[in-house]
Amino acid sequence: MSARITVFQAVVRSLFWAVLPLLGFPPLMISALLMVHGLYPFFIHTQALGKWGWFEKILVTPTHHGIHHASNPQYLDKNYGDVLIVWDKLFGTFAKEDSNVKIAYGLTKPLDSHSFLWQHFHFILEIAMNFIYAKSFKQKWRVLFGKPDELDPRYRAVLERKFLKFRKEKSPPTKAIRYYVSIQSAISIFTLFAVLLFEQYFSINSLVLFSCFIIISLVNCGAILDQRRWISYLEIARGCLLFFLLYYFYPSSYTATWFISSIIIAIIYYSDIKRFYTRLLYSK
Template identity: 30%
Template sequence: METYGKILLIAMPVFLALVLLEKWYGWYKGKDTVRQMDMISSLSSGITNVTKDVLGLSVVIISYEWLVNKIAVIHLTPVVWVYVAAFIALDFAGYWVHRIEHRFNIFWNLHIIHHSSEEFNLACALRQSIAEIVKVFTVFLIPAALLGVPAKVIAIVAPIQLFAQFWYHTQHINKMGWLEKVIVTPSHHRVHHAINKEYIDKNFSQIFIIWDKLFGTFQQELQGVPPVYGITRPARTWNPIKINFIHAWLLIKDAWHTKGWKDKFKIWLMPTGWRPADVAEKFPVYKIDNVYHFEKYAPESSNELVVWSWTQLTILLIATSYLFANIAAIGSPGFFVYGLFIFLSVYSFTELMDRKRFALLWEILKNILGVFIIYKTGGWFSNSPSVIQLNIPILSWLLLSTFITAWFVFIEFKPAKAPRFFITQND
């Protein structure tokens, strides 16, 4: 937990710098692929995901360490080739987990956030799940466990394998020659994120594209078929916490409303998107029919709202970094309270980005929690003199944040005219 937090203290500013660099490069080249509010939504999603991981908010049914202790035939010494083998084993497992997430209703909810952006850029790579409360896919590492690959090797290689998937989320790199035959490239992954009928549910590989070619799920990017990004049943919100559970909520409602008892259980393991016929007819859900003519989600956003959203995100990044740097000192249950503050922060300002009036309620709840933290701990999770000196600035910020959110809700969002919530795919 503490070690992963320290790794993220280095990784987060690097990822943010690369996201901003891509934004600048797109502007410079006249091909901007990054909408600001979409970027803020993606970055806030990344914050919720890393906070959840650092706090260990998930249950592992079978840990890899337990598995290797029980079934290892031999025990390998952690030398260089063992790390290479572990990397390949993780990539093989990642392919099948990824493919399962796309193919079954119950597991799609764990991955929908990653595909929810209607853009394709480095920022959308940071849209990662907080919905995976129970981890069930350790079984795909059975080959590594049989060979006795040490658990500490997997623990080192896993973050490397994950971070190595960041760079290819871009439209600014074209096909890469012979590398297209070996590794996952931006071209391959553009196909994976596309909702065109030619591309959907293809290219599940994470690092080595060979898995798709071996198991029949490979599709190259076609010259005359530009990828269109997103999900076929659009999320229509900037709130990443809502997006994480939007598919599960639909499944729960469908299971409740369907008259067929068989369908109440069947729906969970059916292919992604399947719905019982009776609820599909009675409770239709909007689905994109023509990928080249649909309206992207784009609530009206004044310059003031954009600046305020960036301000909230910046403050949140600072607060999150403080948590990761001091997680041992904050301790339990303090760091869970801190995590709640982060989640309320994200929920509040992304609801405001959606122009939702209840954003003010969430903002008030978040700021009450902030005041309570200072009251109970003497400072911001610490009673040291240096932290206590920050009490007045923090309390002032919480008060100011409440008033500014109220200004947006009661003044700017006044229904003087119908807000525009979408832009066409051709805009």
Template identity: 50%
Template sequence: MLVNYMAFAIPLFLALMLTEYLVSRKQKKAVYHFESSITNISVGIAERFSDALITGTFFFVYDYLQKHYGIFTIKPTIVTGIVLLLLTDFVWYWYHRFAHEINLFWAAHVVHHQSEDFNYTVSARITLFQSVIRTGFWCILPVIGFPASMITAVLIVHGLYPFFIHTQLWGKWGILEYILVTPSHHRVHHASNPEYLDKNYGDIFIIWDKLFGTFQAEDGRPIVYGLTKPLRSNSFLWQHFHYVIELVIAMKRQPTFAGKVRLLFGRPDEVGDAPRVIAEKYFGIRRSTMAANRGLSHYVIAQVGTLLVLLFAFLLFADHIDWPFQILFTLFLLLTLINCGAILEQRTWVFSLEYARMILLCSAYLLYEPDLFMLFPLLALVTVTIIYYRPLKKLYLAWVY
């Protein structure tokens, strides 16, 4: 049976995260916080899953562009591989810079900068929207003439390296500081300190920042991580869509069509503070002031841990999974991620999500094990839950919170 060995990246990265956590504890550094780590990993789960579903599409696009519009026909060699890596990082620099300077692109990239921690889990904060946009930038590579297989191989390397620079435990790297993007450089990039804003956009090489005037060295001052306007929400959906909503509100406040378009392609600081206030009030966004108790923490860890195991299995055997199961798993994964964020915020409507997840699990079981003997107990379970919905909800909330 053919399996996807890239799935083993999940346990590898989790092991590295655990190692960083243990080292930080030994060094008495408060690098990890529970809620932040859970939300970071949750975003990463969604990205890894969506990436598995659409990676083939990206490969097809690269292959089609190279075969039909490629200016040159470039053969894979060590030299062309190095050239491609440099070009990939150069294109990334400009994508990344535009993602910070243009509202339309910032709406997709902002999720990566929401965490007020800075550790290996932050590297997981990539969204499907960001993947699609940066793929659009990388489409120049097959047009130049690089084959899709070569681009894919280089992008794997280009995607792995940044994981290791999302850390506070590494100091400066000596002479490599002049060539590579190091943890020190990337700490500056994730800082919300005024003197560090919009700096160090490179992914592997820092030379682009030095060439185009966006380099800033870490100077030893304490760094504050996250957004200049902290999100203060653990909601999975709000983290992904808050800036889109803020941007829409800000555009509606523009009196002319030209003003709306100008804002869409304008800088994030032009949006202002008012749209965030309006959006949070309308959607009732708030962060719970109560710390997660031990039981709640264990329950969320169990849910995220289960998802990680299921995601690993899904990626490992992705080529053998039919589309009905993929749809059911997609819905279950999204509901669980939304549920975990809502539990961290101690929302009362989480019981409805739990009920929906139960129905999905029952549906999946009946789809693959159409056993009449089990049909009636499952229907009875659903019926009892409907009849005693309110008392069960009360018991559930008392148990979780």
């Protein structure tokens, strides 16, 4: 397995930030650090920026972080840092990229689905299943606090058969799928950054609508890559959210009439729209 944190490590990471105010650190300082900690890693998840020269000795760069996401045996459990690479060098988890070795990104055992939900929750389910079927207290303890590679990898196959059993064999993604998913991802990222940047200007209701739109868009991207046939329902949900946002910011009878008319048309011609939509995406 590639490097993944245990339940214990996740809890410790969360409690670290929660305890700092009790130790006397100003909230403004903590917020500033969280912003840096949250934004900086965004720029190291790319291959477009190349090597950073002298900064490679101090900062985590795309070159360093690419190794963290590699499944090559010599790169497993390396380069954990988000901002400063000096910590990995200090604790012996640093690995330098070997120009003779091509990096293989991803898990040592790739997931059998592009589903946004499966990618985020499969490991929790794997831990739960390992914990339930562990035969002794020692084994249960190691499931929660041991190394990730101590988990039985066979349970993932069991879970995939159970939760992905309705997924049909899919053909390679078409050009329409690649373009549409890329556009959706770009819009979702832009919307997320805009909402985070201007969060104080939005009401709680609008923030909920924006959040739902982003989440549904991400789920939709995974469903399209998996070539699911029920993506039309997600598109309808996104369309309704967009109308709700439009009506929230520009409430008028024209907006309401447009929304109701669109719903009626969608209901009447749903079968034709769904057939055209799936054929456009999935046909060669």
